[in-house]
Amino acid sequence: MTYDLVIKNAQICDGTGAPAQGGSVGVSEGRIVAIDRSLSGGKREINADGLTLAPGFIDIHTHYDAQISWDPLLTSSCWHGVTSVLMGNCGVGVAPCRSSERGVMAWDLVNVEAMPYEVLLNGVSWEWETFPEYIKAVTRRGVALNVGFLVPLSALRLFLMGDQAATRAANPPRWRKSCAKLSAQAPPASRSASPSSISDTRDAHSPAALPAATNLSRWPV
Numbered sequence: 001m002t003y004d005l006v007i008k009n010a011q012i013c014d015g016t017g018a019p020a021q022g023g024s025v026g027v028s029e030g031r032i033v034a035i036d037r038s039l040s041g042g043k044r045e046i047n048a049d050g051l052t053l054a055p056g057f058i059d060i061h062t063h064y065d066a067q068i069s070w071d072p073l074l075t076s077s078c079w080h081g082v083t084s085v086l087m088g089n090c091g092v093g094v095a096p097c098r099s100s101e102r103g104v105m106a107w108d109l110v111n112v113e114a115m116p117y118e119v120l121l122n123g124v125s126w127e128w129e130t131f132p133e134y135i136k137a138v139t140r141r142g143v144a145l146n147v148g149f150l151v152p153l154s155a156l157r158l159f160l161m162g163d164q165a166a167t168r169a170a171n172p173p174r175w176r177k178s179c180a181k182l183s184a185q186a187p188p189a190s191r192s193a194s195p196s197s198i199s200d201t202r203d204a205h206s207p208a209a210l211p212a213a214t215n216l217s218r219w220p221v
Contacts, residue, residue: 006042056083
């Protein structure tokens with residue numbers, strides 16, 4: 001049989017928890033179609049002697065929300081076998097965000113990720129306001145890994161509540177109505193996902209020494 005790619009002589013970890021074993025993997029049309037002790041007939045062949053071949057890792061806690069604007073490879077995750085990442089963790093991110101709120105969003109990431117404020121303001125493309133527009137911008141620019149998104153709670157509260165996001169809890173009926181409206185704008189595949197991520201962030205996240213928006217969040221029931 002002919003394969004598009006054969007990776008030979010690897011130590012194969014198949015992801016089931018079984019011990020690693022030596023062998024080769026055949027790939028055709030982007031899919032693994034054969035795993036055996038020895039395979040040949042690859043249009044392209046890689047000798048992986050001394051290397052481990054394993055499924056890609058899924059990193060469920062990342063903060064690439066800003067970096068993805070200038071680094072579609074999402075380094076350094078791509079260097080370590082990560083093939084899927086989940087962004088928007090800890091309640092911080094860059095969308096949804098109005099142009100007047102960019103500085104506040106940037107300060108959250110300054111404190112969480114120690115990224116320079118000027119880099120965030122000038123490096124992030126900021127070509128969106130709503131979260132669906134952010135996803136479209138990421139898709140349009142292209143990204144090397146599989147990417148999943150959480151809507152960051154600080155950004156969501158600021159978008160819905162303005163300056164009051166840092167001074168009071170949300171009004172449950174209004175919050176439900178607003179979230180339902182935003183959910184209707186989202187791509188269908190994302191509507192069943194968690195609407196936000198929550199963290200016990202510190203007051204230092206705010207340049208004005210106000211509590212971060214997530215500190216006052218109480219998920220309405």
